[in-house]
Amino acid sequence: MIHPEQPQPESIVVRFAGDSGDGVQLMGTQFVGATALAGKDFGTFPDYPAEIRAPAGTTFGVSAYQIHLGAGPITTAGDAPQVLVAFNPAALKVNLPLLERGALIILNTDSFTSRGLAKAGYDADPRQSGALDGFQVIELDIAKLTADAVKPFGLSKSDAGRCKNFWALGLVQWMFGHEIESIEAWIRKRFATNESVRDANVAALQAGHAYGETAELAAAIPQLRTQRAKFPPGEYRGIRGSEALALGIAAAGELADRPVLFCSYPITPASPLLHRLAQMGAHGVGVFQAEDEIAAVCAAIGASYGGTIGITSSSGPGIALKTEAIGLAINAELPLVIIDSQRGGPSTGLPTKTEQSDLYQAVYGRNADAPVPVLAARSPSDCFDVAIEAVRIAIRHMTPVFLLTDGYLANAAEPWRIPDLDAYAPIEARTVDPARVQQGEKPIFDRDPESLGRPWIAPGTPGLMHRVGGLEKDVRTGHISYDPANHQAMTRLRAEKVASVARFIPPQRVEVGAEAGDLAVVGWGSTYGALYQAVQQVARTGAKVGLIHLRYLNPFPPNLGELLAGFERVLVPEMNMGQLATLLRDRLDVRPVQLNKVTGQPFLVSEVVAAIKRELAELSGAQRKPRAV
Amino acid sequence: MKAAVDRLTQKDFESEQEVRWCPGCGDYAILRSVTRALADVGARPERTVFVSGIGCSSRFPYYVETYGFHTIHGRAPAIATGLKLAQPDLDVWVVTGDGDGLSIGGNHLLHALRRNVGLKILLFNNEVYGLTKGQYSPTSRLGTRTPSTPGGSFDAPVVPGLFALGAGARFIARGIDVDKTGLGRVLEAAHAFDGAAFVEIFQNCIVYNDEVFSSFTSKERAADTQLHVEHGKPLVFGEGGSKGLAFDSKTFSLKIVDARERANDVLVHDETNPTLAQLLLSMRTPEFPVALGVVYRNPADAFEKVFYAKHPTQMKRTAKVADALRQTSTWRVK
Numbered sequence: 007m008i009h010p011e012q013p014q015p016e017s018i019v020v021r022f023a024g025d026s027g028d029g030v031q032l033m034g035t036q037f038v039g040a041t042a043l044a045g046k047d048f049g050t051f052p053d054y055p056a057e058i059r060a061p062a063g064t065t066f067g068v069s070a071y072q073i074h075l076g077a078g079p080i081t082t083a084g085d086a087p088q089v090l091v092a093f094n095p096a097a098l099k100v101n102l103p104l105l106e107r108g109a110l111i112i113l114n115t116d117s118f119t120s121r122g123l124a125k126a127g128y129d130a131d132p133r134q135s136g137a138l139d140g141f142q143v144i145e146l147d148i149a150k151l152t153a154d155a156v157k158p159f160g161l162s163k164s165d166a167g168r169c170k171n172f173w174a175l176g177l178v179q180w181m182f183g184h185e186i187e188s189i190e191a192w193i194r195k196r197f198a199t200n201e202s203v204r205d206a207n208v209a210a211l212q213a214g215h216a217y218g219e220t221a222e223l224a225a226a227i228p229q230l231r232t233q234r235a236k237f238p239p240g241e242y243r244g245i246r247g248s249e250a251l252a253l254g255i256a257a258a259g260e261l262a263d264r265p266v267l268f269c270s271y272p273i274t275p276a277s278p279l280l281h282r283l284a285q286m287g288a289h290g291v292g293v294f295q296a297e298d299e300i301a302a303v304c305a306a307i308g309a310s311y312g313g314t315i316g317i318t319s320s321s322g323p324g325i326a327l328k329t330e331a332i333g334l335a336i337n338a339e340l341p342l343v344i345i346d347s348q349r350g351g352p353s354t355g356l357p358t359k360t361e362q363s364d365l366y367q368a369v370y371g372r373n374a375d376a377p378v379p380v381l382a383a384r385s386p387s388d389c390f391d392v393a394i395e396a397v398r399i400a401i402r403h404m405t406p407v408f409l410l411t412d413g414y415l416a417n418a419a420e421p422w423r424i425p426d427l428d429a430y431a432p433i434e435a436r437t438v439d440p441a442r443v444q445q446g447e448k449p450i451f452d453r454d455p456e457s458l459g460r461p462w463i464a465p466g467t468p469g470l471m472h473r474v475g476g477l478e479k480d481v482r483t484g485h486i487s488y489d490p491a492n493h494q495a496m497t498r499l500r501a502e503k504v505a506s507v508a509r510f511i512p513p514q515r516v517e518v519g520a521e522a523g524d525l526a527v528v529g530w531g532s533t534y535g536a537l538y539q540a541v542q543q544v545a546r547t548g549a550k551v552g553l554i555h556l557r558y559l560n561p562f563p564p565n566l567g568e569l570l571a572g573f574e575r576v577l578v579p580e581m582n583m584g585q586l587a588t589l590l591r592d593r594l595d596v597r598p599v600q601l602n603k604v605t606g607q608p609f610l611v612s613e614v615v616a617a618i619k620r621e622l623a624e625l626s627g628a629q630r631k632p633r634a635v
Numbered sequence: 636m637k638a639a640v641d642r643l644t645q646k647d648f649e650s651e652q653e654v655r656w657c658p659g660c661g662d663y664a665i666l667r668s669v670t671r672a673l674a675d676v677g678a679r680p681e682r683t684v685f686v687s688g689i690g691c692s693s694r695f696p697y698y699v700e701t702y703g704f705h706t707i708h709g710r711a712p713a714i715a716t717g718l719k720l721a722q723p724d725l726d727v728w729v730v731t732g733d734g735d736g737l738s739i740g741g742n743h744l745l746h747a748l749r750r751n752v753g754l755k756i757l758l759f760n761n762e763v764y765g766l767t768k769g770q771y772s773p774t775s776r777l778g779t780r781t782p783s784t785p786g787g788s789f790d791a792p793v794v795p796g797l798f799a800l801g802a803g804a805r806f807i808a809r810g811i812d813v814d815k816t817g818l819g820r821v822l823e824a825a826h827a828f829d830g831a832a833f834v835e836i837f838q839n840c841i842v843y844n845d846e847v848f849s850s851f852t853s854k855e856r857a858a859d860t861q862l863h864v865e866h867g868k869p870l871v872f873g874e875g876g877s878k879g880l881a882f883d884s885k886t887f888s889l890k891i892v893d894a895r896e897r898a899n900d901v902l903v904h905d906e907t908n909p910t911l912a913q914l915l916l917s918m919r920t921p922e923f924p925v926a927l928g929v930v931y932r933n934p935a936d937a938f939e940k941v942f943y944a945k946h947p948t949q950m951k952r953t954a955k956v957a958d959a960l961r962q963t964s965t966w967r968v969k
Contacts, residue, residue, distance in 0.1 A: 288952070300743075312718040476706060
């Protein structure tokens with residue numbers, strides 16, 4: 007429960023919720039910008055429905071934006087919100103179960119009509135039924151307050167109603183002690199061409215802010231103050247996962263000094279990346295929207311064959327369609343990056359909800375023995391480095407590379423210390439010595455002994471005309487070969503090539519907690535934030551628990567087995583039914599305990615803490631008893 | 636290595652690989668016509684790429700001494716599109732078949748054509764699946780008996796040229812595998828076309844569908860069953876050009892007239908007219924001759940040209956990522 011008189015909490019979790027047309031996502035991103043300027047750390051979670059405009063007032067049309075802000079390190083969007091701004095009964099109904107007991111709820115009363123309540127499925131008004139007992143409830147007719155504020159600008163009733171997100175944002179800004187100038191500036195720029203809308207939104211923002219300040223009401227509206235974060239010195243910005251991925255792809259092109267062709271087919275939740283890259287032409291990035299998922303990966307392969315960095319992106323169902331072509335890139339030994347923004351499945355599943363269930367697909371999901379390196383990003387800003395690393399591996403080893411992200415990462419945001427690009431090594435492709443070409447040699451498959459990568463030779467190069475394809479080729483010449491021993495040798499070579507990636511990657515380290523001891527928590531991808539907080543929390547109590555969070559899923563870092571051997575037990579929390587657990591059993595003969603969640607929602611820190619404590623308790627019990635065989 | 640100024644011969648375009656089509660396959664003749672055309676148009680091996688899918692025809696790249704990519708079933712147009720975007724100045728040929736291009740890969744062919752990607756697309760039509768041992772294909776005529784259709788096929792075939800026209804192709808031509816002159820002319824025209832050039836080649840499969848085109852390909856009947864169209868020339872065929880095509884305005888269709896008696900009624904070929912192209916591509920034996928040559932040619936900007944023209948920097952790197960990282964509100968922590 008938030009008490010104004012209490013010392014400032016380290017952090018607060020706020021959630022905005024309303025109809026998908028209420029501008030809740032915009033309100034959230036603007037609040038985040040102001041949070042950053044106020045020097046606070048943050049983590050966000052936009053939670054929006056699959057429908058573009060679901061029927062107004064219904065529970066399935068509720069869109070929400072959750073922000074966790076305060077002193078760092080903040081690595082998640084927070085478990086249970088302590089503040090909820092609900093624009094209608096449906097938003098209240100959907101979000102009430104998530105709230106911390108005693109949370110502050112700001113309700114827009116305008117929509118609490120019998121019709122609005124019925125649409126949300128309320129039999130009785132929750133304000134009277136006792137459903138809100140134990141919460142601090144502030145009822146405001148935000149619609150009317152907004153309408154009053156924007157009256158001078160002569161907007162239609164519906165246009166005026168659209169300003170209420172800014173009124174509410176103004177109020178929230180005041181509650182958190184944030185200034186509103188940066189948001190004003192943003193509105194003026196965004197609506198520069200529409201004067202009345204611009205002025206009305208600014209007026210609504212100011213009115214909401216002033217409402218909080220107004221003396222007689224101040225007592226009713228609590229001020230929420232959190233501590234500021236202690237960031238290492240540097241230049242910072244806010245970053246979303248899809249933005250970081252796009253910038254990372256552009257940076258990889260710059261480091262390789264080659265153009266990038268991004269070939270994609272629209273799919274949720276991968277499309278933001280397509281949209282962002284479409285604006286990055288000045289970085290030598292081209293975007294090709296293909297006729298289908300298969301054409302997208304094929305065009306990327308064609309681009310790579312032509313010496314451009316070919317990248318394709320999709321979500322689970324689309325990746326499934328690309329599978330055969332990925333095998334072609336393996337066989338032809340061409341660089342290719344496949345970005346998979348995972349979502350709930352199988353089939354169409356839960357397009358807007360997050361899941362980590364494509365790990366099997368990435369590692370095992372092709373016909374024949376067809377290994378590829380697989381990487382996963384763990385946070386919005388991490389997407390930048392992982393994108394560069396994926397391109398680097400693809401070019402060094404001349405292989406397709408999987409980059410796993412998910413719907414949560416694509417849309418979540420966090421502060422990011424802007425990296426120094428000069429600190430990144432250039433990405434260099436293997437080339438052919440021109441002197442050898444002069445002598446009539448064609449060393450098309452003259453591999454680097456360490457990476458087994460072949461030279462990247464694009465059509466247009468004189469003297470090196472050759473054929474590649476999907477048929478098995480001679481290990482030496484690259485000509486078609488059906489020779490049994492050759493196929494054995496090539497299959498082994500493809501496996502060794504992917505295994506050789508491990509030679510180039512840093513040793514796995516423990517992120518937080520004990521380096522060895524009772525329990526290793528092993529995770530991958532976007533669960534990083536929740537696992538970090540959970541392990542840190544339990545480790546602070548002196549427990550011998552450590553977090554091992556994997557970026558490299560295939561191959562594993564070479565020291566992973568040794569690291570895990572230092573722990574009594576391994577716990578693998580993941581948003582699937584145990585795919586990393588399978589991989590650990592398969593590759594390292596580790597027998598982990600699983601913690602699986604597939605609700606479409608990220609892990610709560612509390613869920614992971616409970617699992618860690620359960621395992622630790624069991625371990626201490628087991629130590630007292632003789633160990634069962 | 637030859638110096639770039641050398642005039643290359645047909646032999647220079649033949650690779651050292653042993654050709655592995657069935658003896659007597661029409662593909663041999665096509666290969667010869669293609670390598671000859673490459674030499675005749677002055678193509679450069681290092682600037683030329685053959686991209687193929689899967690099937691007998693798709694073995695083609697192995698036998699040409701250029702760059703080659705033998706890809707996966709049906710996807711050659713998509714891969715070639717990516718290549719063309721990466722390197723718009725390359726000469727990119729797509730070799731496909733009736734199964735590869737019109738069944739599993741129909742979607743990609745449709746989009747390569749309507750986008751007008753600068754590809755020379757050679758569709759070897761033999762009306763059968765050869766590599767998988769003789770099943771009926773999407774161009775097989777009704778009633779075609781094969782191992783998968785022992786009672787005869789019963790789904791209506793697609794006419795490749797009409798498919799291409801419907802897809803928005805801007806160059807549609809036809810040739811016969813063994814017709815050196817006609818096919819050679821078509822290949823040179825395709826090479827010169829700036830955009831997607833769709834060429835249907837009637838190719839005889841000696842093993843699974845022998846003589847399927849003999850109603851118009853046999854030498855004896857050629858005069859009466861082949862109409863070699865030429866832009867601006869009367870649409871005549873038969874011995875000494877005795878027969879001609881005229882338009883029957885009552886039925887909105889073509890009819891055959893005596894070209895000598897009714898010379899004024901004989902249509903003159905206009906390769907830019909899509910309605911005429913549709914009528915010509917629809918003609919079948921025995922009622923009509925089969926239209927061969929460049930049936931439709933109506934140029935528009937090639938996709939890759941527009942792609943580069945519309946791209947803000949023509950794919951060049953003019954900005955630094957270090958600056959892009961700061962194109963938002965930033966703050967300093969000391």
